[in-house]
Amino acid sequence: MERRWEEEQNDIGGEDPEEEDDVDWRMPSALGSPSIKAPSMLIQPSSSIAHRSETCLQSKLGHSRTIVHIDLDCFYAQVEMLRNPTLRDKPLGIQQKNIVVTTNYVARARGVSKLSYIKEALIKCPDLVLVSGEDLTNYRETSTKVTELLEQFCPLVERLGFDENFMDVTKLVESRLTSTDSKKLVHIGHSYESDAQIATQCQCGCRDRLTMGSHIAKEMRDTLKSKLGLTSCAGVATNKLLAKLVGAHHKPNDQTVLFSEWTDSFMQTFTKLRQIPGIGHSSGKKLKGMGIQNLEELRPTPVSTLADQFGKQQAETMLRLAHGVDDTPVVSKGPPQSLSDEDSFKKVGTLPAAKEMMTGLIKNLIKRLRSDGRIPYTMRLTVRKYVPGSWHRESRQTGISPNLFQKHDDASLLEQLLEVAVGLLQKLIDTNRPFHLTLINICFTNLRSKVTKGAIDSFFSKPAVKPKGLVTLQSQGMCDGKTGEMEVHSSKDDSIANELGDLPAANTEVVDKMHFGTVSGHKPREEERYVIKHKQKQPSSSGSVASFRTSVNVTGKVEAEGSKSFFKKLGSSPSNKSKSLSCRGELGTARKPESVATGLREQSSWTVDTARDAPEGEFDEDNSLLLEEAIRSSQNVALKQPSKRTLEESSSHDTTECSVDDSLAKRLKNDSDHETKPTTIKQNMEEIEIPPDIDRSVFNVLPSNMKEELIADWEREKRRREDECLLASSSQNLPKNKKSSSSAKKKQLPAVRNTITKYFKH
DNA sequence: GTGGATGAG
DNA sequence: CATTCTCATCCAC
Numbered sequence: 001m002e003r004r005w006e007e008e009q010n011d012i013g014g015e016d017p018e019e020e021d022d023v024d025w026r027m028p029s030a031l032g033s034p035s036i037k038a039p040s041m042l043i044q045p046s047s048s049i050a051h052r053s054e055t056c057l058q059s060k061l062g063h064s065r066t067i068v069h070i071d072l073d074c075f076y077a078q079v080e081m082l083r084n085p086t087l088r089d090k091p092l093g094i095q096q097k098n099i100v101v102t103t104n105y106v107a108r109a110r111g112v113s114k115l116s117y118i119k120e121a122l123i124k125c126p127d128l129v130l131v132s133g134e135d136l137t138n139y140r141e142t143s144t145k146v147t148e149l150l151e152q153f154c155p156l157v158e159r160l161g162f163d164e165n166f167m168d169v170t171k172l173v174e175s176r177l178t179s180t181d182s183k184k185l186v187h188i189g190h191s192y193e194s195d196a197q198i199a200t201q202c203q204c205g206c207r208d209r210l211t212m213g214s215h216i217a218k219e220m221r222d223t224l225k226s227k228l229g230l231t232s233c234a235g236v237a238t239n240k241l242l243a244k245l246v247g248a249h250h251k252p253n254d255q256t257v258l259f260s261e262w263t264d265s266f267m268q269t270f271t272k273l274r275q276i277p278g279i280g281h282s283s284g285k286k287l288k289g290m291g292i293q294n295l296e297e298l299r300p301t302p303v304s305t306l307a308d309q310f311g312k313q314q315a316e317t318m319l320r321l322a323h324g325v326d327d328t329p330v331v332s333k334g335p336p337q338s339l340s341d342e343d344s345f346k347k348v349g350t351l352p353a354a355k356e357m358m359t360g361l362i363k364n365l366i367k368r369l370r371s372d373g374r375i376p377y378t379m380r381l382t383v384r385k386y387v388p389g390s391w392h393r394e395s396r397q398t399g400i401s402p403n404l405f406q407k408h409d410d411a412s413l414l415e416q417l418l419e420v421a422v423g424l425l426q427k428l429i430d431t432n433r434p435f436h437l438t439l440i441n442i443c444f445t446n447l448r449s450k451v452t453k454g455a456i457d458s459f460f461s462k463p464a465v466k467p468k469g470l471v472t473l474q475s476q477g478m479c480d481g482k483t484g485e486m487e488v489h490s491s492k493d494d495s496i497a498n499e500l501g502d503l504p505a506a507n508t509e510v511v512d513k514m515h516f517g518t519v520s521g522h523k524p525r526e527e528e529r530y531v532i533k534h535k536q537k538q539p540s541s542s543g544s545v546a547s548f549r550t551s552v553n554v555t556g557k558v559e560a561e562g563s564k565s566f567f568k569k570l571g572s573s574p575s576n577k578s579k580s581l582s583c584r585g586e587l588g589t590a591r592k593p594e595s596v597a598t599g600l601r602e603q604s605s606w607t608v609d610t611a612r613d614a615p616e617g618e619f620d621e622d623n624s625l626l627l628e629e630a631i632r633s634s635q636n637v638a639l640k641q642p643s644k645r646t647l648e649e650s651s652s653h654d655t656t657e658c659s660v661d662d663s664l665a666k667r668l669k670n671d672s673d674h675e676t677k678p679t680t681i682k683q684n685m686e687e688i689e690i691p692p693d694i695d696r697s698v699f700n701v702l703p704s705n706m707k708e709e710l711i712a713d714w715e716r717e718k719r720r721r722e723d724e725c726l727l728a729s730s731s732q733n734l735p736k737n738k739k740s741s742s743s744a745k746k747k748q749l750p751a752v753r754n755t756i757t758k759y760f761k762h
Numbered sequence: 763g764t765g766g767a768t769g770a771g
Numbered sequence: 772c773a774t775t776c777t778c779a780t781c782c783a784c
Contacts, residue, residue: 071771075771095775096774096775096776097774097775097776098774098775099773099774099775101771101774101775101776102771115773115774115775116774117774133775133776134775134776135776136776136777139777140777159778160770160771160779161770161771161777161778162771162777162778163771164770164771277769277770278769278770279769280768280769280770281768281769281772281773282767282768282769283768283769333778333779336777336778336779337778337779338777338778338779339778340776340777340778341776341777342775342776342777343776344774344775344776378763378764380764380765382765391773391774392766393766394765394766395764395765395766396764396765397763397764397765398764399763441776441777443777443778446763
């Protein structure tokens with residue numbers, strides 16, 4: 001199955017006699033506005049195109065949403081021009097190996113196209129300036145800042161790659177329209193129009209919403225420019241597909257809105273299969289194999305014809321997209337689910353060479369993991385074997401013990417991870433015989449926070465089970481239909497422990513049994529408890545207790561600065577904005593910028609990072625104190641200035657004369673100077689809706705930022721459930737067949753990945 | 763959970 | 772066509 005732009009979730013739910021009602025009463029809340037009419041009213045009695053008559057090709061949301069898509073202009077090139085402004089008026093290419101992956105607009109004017117070979121690029125433009133872009137650190141960090149900035153406008157931000165973001169600004173638009181005379185409102189930027197069609201304006205109200213959306217998009221772009229120095233393009237439309245497509249109409253540094261009456265003529269301007277996001281190489285080939293050469297031929301194709309080759313869901317998705325119909329929601333994806341690093345090369349043919357490569361990759365990944373704050377539970381090694389004409393990749397993965405990250409310093413961590421990597425390599429190739437690799441990728445996945453959600457939950461849910469010397473953890477009971485029991489004796493049973501053979505004794509041990517159970521989607525989630533006992537081992541420096549304490553501290557810190565802030569759902573209060581913004585910006589400078597301009601991977605000696613260790617001191621055995629500390633620190637650290645040490649470190653390592661981070665830090669610092677109000681929180685706690693299993697009295701005494709986070713979490717979960725219901729009910733409208741009931745059973749919506757579960761899930 | 767296929771920028 | 776260096780989702784196993 002291919003990746004689809006539009007996720008099919010219509011098969012959720014099955015027969016339900018009340019579904020007709022559901023549509024009516026659920027819609028307003030799902031749309032976030034009681035004032036917006038039900039979608040059936042919003043669907044235009046549009047120019048009836050015969051082949052659109054299939055009901056599955058019609059939008060259920062009509063024009064109710066307002067979506068903004070923002071695309072950074074030639075992103076890598078922009079980042080490099082910020083680092084080195086003298087590049088601005090020169091033709092610039094960003095190089096990865098022997099390829100120019102992107103170019104600035106000066107180079108484009110000279111005919112250098114994206115993804116061209118260096119050789120060809122230099123023939124077209126001999127004075128092309130090439131900057132290595134193999135190290136993505138700067139791009140990744142700048143990309144994160146962009147998403148964070150946009151999250152301050154609206155909570156629903158979805159990343160697509162490093163340089164694109166979708167925003168659902170429906171609510172923002174609505175609140176602004178209530179306090180604006182929309183008659184005088186004129187859109188900002190371009191609007192798509194066609195001479196080929198005379199369209200009568202849609203009367204559902206979308207025109208005002210989209211117009212307001214264009215103003216919001218302009219503010220967003222202006223903010224990206226003033227705070228980060230980045231120019232961008234925006235598209236404004238009623239769905240993600242249209243917003244993305246229309247935004248490309250005026251490049252660079254401009255924006256376009258698509259008013260709904262132009263949708264059909266706009267879509268007809270796209271003729272090539274690959275112009276539709278979601279139809280990739282493979283689907284394109286498959287379609288052509290069926291005799292469907294272009295979109296004009298695809299659009300009138302019956303679903304049933306495509307379903308034979310692609311399956312019903314994908315067939316419907318493809319057709320809908322081809323018609324400009326896309327009801328998929330904007331979904332905040334949170335922190336990345338995997339961190340990977342890779343390098344390609346002419347040849348690696350010996351074990352020592354492979355080890356050296358992998359060492360470099362792992363070093364970088366350890367740094368990224370440390371700054372992320374989460375720890376990975378699995379590691380994957382991917383290689384590309386040299387086969388002329390083939391770029392096939394193969395991978396092997398294995399679980400790794402989280403203890404590695406908690407107990408060991410980075411030097412021994414590297415050592416052990418390398419051993420694991422070598423083990424995986426030997427599963428892929430016989431390292432005793434000659435081999436020829438052209439690429440190695442190492443990927444850490446299954447990233448989990450050091451402090452579990454369960455630990456936090458148990459802190460304030462009733463009954464609070466906190467036996468002395470024990471930490472209570474909970475597992476969320478969302479399982480895949482299997483029922484079983486698993487007894488875990490100690491982390492020695494982890495697969496990594498077996499790989500390594502000689503792990504030191506585990507410092508944790510699961511006393512109770514974990515058991516998995518089936519949980520119906522509609523019933524309250526069951527929570528199974530198990531208990532982990534922390535053994536007291538070494539009384540001195542590197543004991544398990546000390547390392548546990550360290551992990552708590554690190555987690556608290558990361559909550560304030562790292563990936564966590566990135567994904568944190570921010571309220572719209574200005575004080576909240578400035579707090580997180582300034583904090584992140586400043587702390588962001590604490591990380592050493594990689595030397596991208598030189599094109600060298602970091603070669604400087606690698607130091608063991610022990611500075612994060614907790615201060616020495618006496619330690620109370622009662623781990624509940626640690627939890628309290630963790631919660632407190634998440635508040636205190638949030639307001640903390642970056643330490644002198646980290647700032648000095650960053651400036652002394654910074655070799656470029658104009659680093660992005662520095663200029664960003666200054667801009668962001670200004671912002672914080674203006675606004676230093678504390679985080680606001682709803683005064684009347686009684687009004688806040690909290691889940692039934694939460695003890696309000698315990699909730700009330702939590703630090704305000706923790707409360708906020710939990711509230712955001714619950715709201716998000718609620719929204720998610722509403723989406724589920726919506727999708728479930730909307731599937732009612734689809735033609736029924738045997739598939740819909742069977743896939744309703746097997747297809748679960750992805751578990752809610754909201755702030756808290758991301759932060760604390762174990 | 764694992765590993766490949768596919769697709770996004 | 773992929774080429775680079777990521778990241779994500781889906782699915783058979």
